[in-house]
Amino acid sequence: MKKLIAAGTFLTSLCVSSAAFAADCKTDVKKDDLTDEQIVALYDCIKSELREGYASQGGALTSEYTGWKAAATQPAAPGVHGKRFLMTFVNDTGFDEYVKFSEERGPMPVGTVIAKESFNLSKKGQVRKGPLFFMTKAAAGGESDKYGNWVYAAFSAKGKPMKIKQSFCHDCHSAYEDQDALGYPVEDYRVSSN
Numbered sequence: 152m153k154k155l156i157a158a159g160t161f162l163t164s165l166c167v168s169s170a171a172f173a174a175d176c177k178t179d180v181k182k183d184d185l186t187d188e189q190i191v192a193l194y195d196c197i198k199s200e201l202r203e204g205y206a207s208q209g210g211a212l213t214s215e216y217t218g219w220k221a222a223a224t225q226p227a228a229p230g231v232h233g234k235r236f237l238m239t240f241v242n243d244t245g246f247d248e249y250v251k252f253s254e255e256r257g258p259m260p261v262g263t264v265i266a267k268e269s270f271n272l273s274k275k276g277q278v279r280k281g282p283l284f285f286m287t288k289a290a291a292g293g294e295s296d297k298y299g300n301w302v303y304a305a306f307s308a309k310g311k312p313m314k315i316k317q318s319f320c321h322d323c324h325s326a327y328e329d330q331d332a333l334g335y336p337v338e339d340y341r342v343s344s345n
């Protein structure tokens with residue numbers, strides 16, 4: 152059974168997923184033309200499979216983050232991170248501070264962990280699972296001093312730790328220097344902080 156999300160027509164059929172393949176979540180709408188509702192429908196279709204994949208290697212963070220609060224009202228594709236759709240979650244230590252989305256902030260509390268799910272659309276409109284990204288705020292006095300005391304990590308859609316360079320992530324994130332290297336979700340989709 153296919154889930155085809157046509158312009159204006161929503162089939163509410165459940166997605167069928169097999170172990171090896173991505174859930175059959177599809178759209179015939181071009182990525183840039185998707186409405187918010189259509190993006191949410193695609194996310195709802197892929198979500199459980201995406202999360203199962205991330206958690207499948209037994210990593211603690213890769214399953215814990217689903218219990219954290221979302222910092223965005225829905226996924227959006229700001230153009231960075233491989234132009235994927237991104238959905239951000241923050242643990243209790245950092246949530247209240249993060250959702251101020253302050254443009255001039257001091258450092259986030261040590262122990263803050265921010266997770267970001269990602270997915271994309273193929274040219275044929277098939278949903279593709281993307282990596283799960285993390286930023287963890289470490290105490291000063293270690294290797295992370297070079298990277299604003301952030302430790303960056305990424306896990307593949309299969310839950311495997313990806314070999315990433317801290318400098319690769321931070322070189323771009325450091326552009327947001329006044330925001331403690333945080334890019335924040337697209338403005339229209341930020342949760343309200345009150």
Ligand code: HEC
Binds near residue numbers: 232304319323336
């Ligand atoms: C080309 C620039 C760029 C690179 C490279 C990059 N990021 Fe980001 N990242 C951003 C932007 C911009 C945002 C905010 C956009 C959004 O989440 O909608 C962001 C958001 C995030 C967030 C959510 C916290 C926040 O900034 O608000 C995490 C976690 C994250 N990135 C992790 C990583 C990791 C891990 C890497 C390296 C594997 C990485 N990023 C590489 C630009 C980048």
